[in-house]
Amino acid sequence: MADFPITERNRIVRVPGRARYDETTIHSILDEGRVCHVAFADADGPVVVPMFYARRGSELLVHGANKGRITSLLESGATVSIAVTLLDGLVLARSAFHHSMNYRSVVLFGRGRRITDSDEIAEAVGVITDKVAPGRAADCRFPNAQELKATAILAVEIESASAKVRSGGPVDEPEDVTLPHWAGVVPMSVAFGEPLSDEHVTPGSELPGYLDPFRNR
Amino acid sequence: MADFPITERNRIVRVPGRARYDETTIHSILDEGRVCHVAFADADGPVVVPMFYARRGSELLVHGANKGRITSLLESGATVSIAVTLLDGLVLARSAFHHSMNYRSVVLFGRGRRITDSDEIAEAVGVITDKVAPGRAADCRFPNAQELKATAILAVEIESASAKVRSGGPVDEPEDVTLPHWAGVVPMSVAFGEPLSDEHVTPGSELPGYLDPFRNR
Numbered sequence: 001m002a003d004f005p006i007t008e009r010n011r012i013v014r015v016p017g018r019a020r021y022d023e024t025t026i027h028s029i030l031d032e033g034r035v036c037h038v039a040f041a042d043a044d045g046p047v048v049v050p051m052f053y054a055r056r057g058s059e060l061l062v063h064g065a066n067k068g069r070i071t072s073l074l075e076s077g078a079t080v081s082i083a084v085t086l087l088d089g090l091v092l093a094r095s096a097f098h099h100s101m102n103y104r105s106v107v108l109f110g111r112g113r114r115i116t117d118s119d120e121i122a123e124a125v126g127v128i129t130d131k132v133a134p135g136r137a138a139d140c141r142f143p144n145a146q147e148l149k150a151t152a153i154l155a156v157e158i159e160s161a162s163a164k165v166r167s168g169g170p171v172d173e174p175e176d177v178t179l180p181h182w183a184g185v186v187p188m189s190v191a192f193g194e195p196l197s198d199e200h201v202t203p204g205s206e207l208p209g210y211l212d213p214f215r216n217r
Numbered sequence: 218m219a220d221f222p223i224t225e226r227n228r229i230v231r232v233p234g235r236a237r238y239d240e241t242t243i244h245s246i247l248d249e250g251r252v253c254h255v256a257f258a259d260a261d262g263p264v265v266v267p268m269f270y271a272r273r274g275s276e277l278l279v280h281g282a283n284k285g286r287i288t289s290l291l292e293s294g295a296t297v298s299i300a301v302t303l304l305d306g307l308v309l310a311r312s313a314f315h316h317s318m319n320y321r322s323v324v325l326f327g328r329g330r331r332i333t334d335s336d337e338i339a340e341a342v343g344v345i346t347d348k349v350a351p352g353r354a355a356d357c358r359f360p361n362a363q364e365l366k367a368t369a370i371l372a373v374e375i376e377s378a379s380a381k382v383r384s385g386g387p388v389d390e391p392e393d394v395t396l397p398h399w400a401g402v403v404p405m406s407v408a409f410g411e412p413l414s415d416e417h418v419t420p421g422s423e424l425p426g427y428l429d430p431f432r433n434r
Contacts, residue, residue, distance in 0.1 A: 009261060014282055034318070034405075035302050039256035039265035044226060048256035048265050050302040050322045065231055085252050085267040087407075090431075096346045096357050097364040101251070105267050129313045133403070140313050140398050147314040169415040177417040181357050182424060186350070186431045187410030188251075190304075197401040198386040200394040207399060214307075214403045 009109055010162040020163040029106045029163055030055045033084035034131075034190075038062070040073050040080045053082075054131035059155040060110070061124050071152040074112025080156060083107045090186040093170035094179045100166060102185065108161035115153045124153045135210030192216075226326055227379040237380040246323045246380055247272045250301035251348075251407075255279070257290050257297045270299075271348035276372040277327070278341050288369040291329025297373060300324045307403040310387035311396045317383060319402065325378035332370045341370045352427030409433075 003021045004010060012019035020026070030053075039048045049070065053060045060082060064071040074080070089102035115121050122142070129137040143151065170183045177183075192214035195207055207215070220238045221227060229236035237243070247270075256265045266287065270279045277299060281288040291297070306319035332338050343354040360368065387400045394400075409431035412424055424432070 014285055034304055034307075035320070037254035037256075037265050037300050037302070039254075039263040039298070041258045041263045045296045045326075046256040046258045046263055046298045047324070048254050048298045048300045049324060050300055050320070052318060068231055079262045081256070081263045081265045083254050083265045083267055085254070087251055090251075090349050090409075092349060092353060092357070094358055095360070095364070096342055096354070097360045097368065099346060099349050099353075099357070101269060103252070103267070107264070107266060109262075125313055129316060132307050132309060132316050136309060136316075137313070140309070140316070141311055141393060141396055143312070143314045147312070151314065169413070172415075172417075176358060179358055182412075182414065182418060182422075182428075184412055184414040184418060186412045186428065189408050189410070191406050191408035192307075193404030193406065195399075195401055195403045196386070197399065198389075200389075201399060201401060205399075211399075211403065 004161050007160060010107070010160040012162055012164055018164045018166050020165055025163045025165065026106050026108075026161050027055060029086060029104045030060070030084055032086055036060065037083045038070065038080050039082070040078060052128075054128045056124065056127045056155075058158050060158065061128055062154050062156070063128060064152045064154060066150050066152050068152070071114070071154065074154040074156065075114035075152065077111050077113060079109060079111050081107060081109050082156065087188045088167065089188050091170050092183055092186070094172045094176040094181045094183045098170055098172055100170070102167050104163065104165045106161060106163045108158045110156040110159045112154050112156045115155055121148065121153050124155070128153070133210050133214070135208070139208055139210070221378050224377060227324070227377040229379055229381055235381045235383050237382055242380045242382065243323050243325075243378050244272060246303060246321045247277070247301055249303055252301075253277065254300045255287065255297050256299070257295060269345075271345045273341065273344045273372075275375050277375065278345055279371050279373070280345060281369045281371060283367050283369050285369070288331070288371065291371040291373065292331035292369065294328050294330065296326060296328050298324060298326050299373065304405045305384065306405050308387050309400055309403070311389045311393040311398045311400045315387055315389055317387070319384050321380065321382045323378060323380045325375045327373040327376045329371050329373045332372055338365065338370050341372070345370075350427050350431070352425070356425055356427070
């Protein structure tokens with residue numbers, strides 16, 4: 001896959017050795033993440049809000065209330081900046097200065113649009129539902145006319161993006177490595193717990209197979 | 218602790234039953250989170266970036282490069298919006314429409330300042346380092362003059378904030394509960410792995426006690 005062109009908008013200035021501009025890295029971070037932070041500007045200044053999202057090709061799909069603020073903003077075609085951040089570890093160096101985190105993050109820029117074609121809405125609802133758990137879209141009730149009317153499905157085309165990735169151990173100054181302080185990494189990851197059925201699920205019934213990836217078996 | 222006044226800036230419009238304006242909830246989310254997303258506006262529009270942070274009273278402390286973009290922005294006193302989001306679960310309802318996530322999020326607004334007093338810098342470095350692992354500030358080398366010169370320690374006073382919290386199971390339409398689709402919650406949490414010592418730690422030496430909370434014992 002291609003790289004995103006490096007421009008003044010997406011260029012990583014700070015610790016450029018951690019920068020990644022290739023679609024493979026950027027898409028894999030977007031696909032692993034489960035919340036994005038969308039920044040926009042209103043009359044009073046910048047605002048950032050967390051949103052659920054799913055990637056479809058070079059777009060992020062989000063949903064909002066039919067007449068909500070985010071919906072109005074994105075359907076107006078306003079430019080937004082969106083970040084997705086995955087935390088992989090705490091990095092403890094012998095010096096306070098070199099403490100860090102291991103992480104993989106994407107910051108992207110794009111303009112929104114509202115999806116209005118009913119076939120495209122249906123496909124996008126499937127992509128968003130499958131982001132919750134791949135396979136789920138085929139095992140739930142599709143939105144009815146009233147639900148579709150209440151919801152806006154929006155797409156943000158990724159026009160510019162960069163990723164930043166830190167991995168590995170602490171990087172101490174050579175003269176610090178003999179200091180009597182522990183140094184290393186505390187790994188971090190997202191843990192899923194055993195699925196909890198709601199009160200209407202028949203007790204003892206088998207869980208659907210698409211939940212297997214979340215189960216600790 | 219007090220509530221943040223509800224204004225046009227921090228009022229939760231969408232699903233207001235999930236809104237929280239009390240400092241106790243807001244501070245606990247900020248204290249549990251390990252990355253914040255800072256939104257600001259530049260000449261080209263909105264930008265959001267992930268940052269490490271620590272809360273001290275009613276301020277968030279962050280650090281940046283001495284002459285970095287974020288440093289310039291925050292020391293200018295510009296207003297920023299900052300979000301911290303914790304994910305607690307995937308919520309699978311019988312209808313696509315009622316899929317959701319369990320989460321705890323804070324969105325706040327404030328203005329930055331650069332900390333210039335050397336005693337306050339020392340205290341802030343301690344707070345930021347202890348955010349990595351409580352107790353760590355007393356077990357590492359404090360920044361030297363050169364490191365302090367390279368780093369800006371910045372504070373954002375929380376002027377307005379709100380939290381949004383969803384917990385519990387799916388909320389299906391009454392007529393949907395007999396549908397043959399599984400429904401429930403897949404719990405999510407942050408997992409820490411056994412600390413990995415770097416190559417300069419004496420093999421077999423004991424880990425510091427302040428890492429105990431991260432260990433799976």
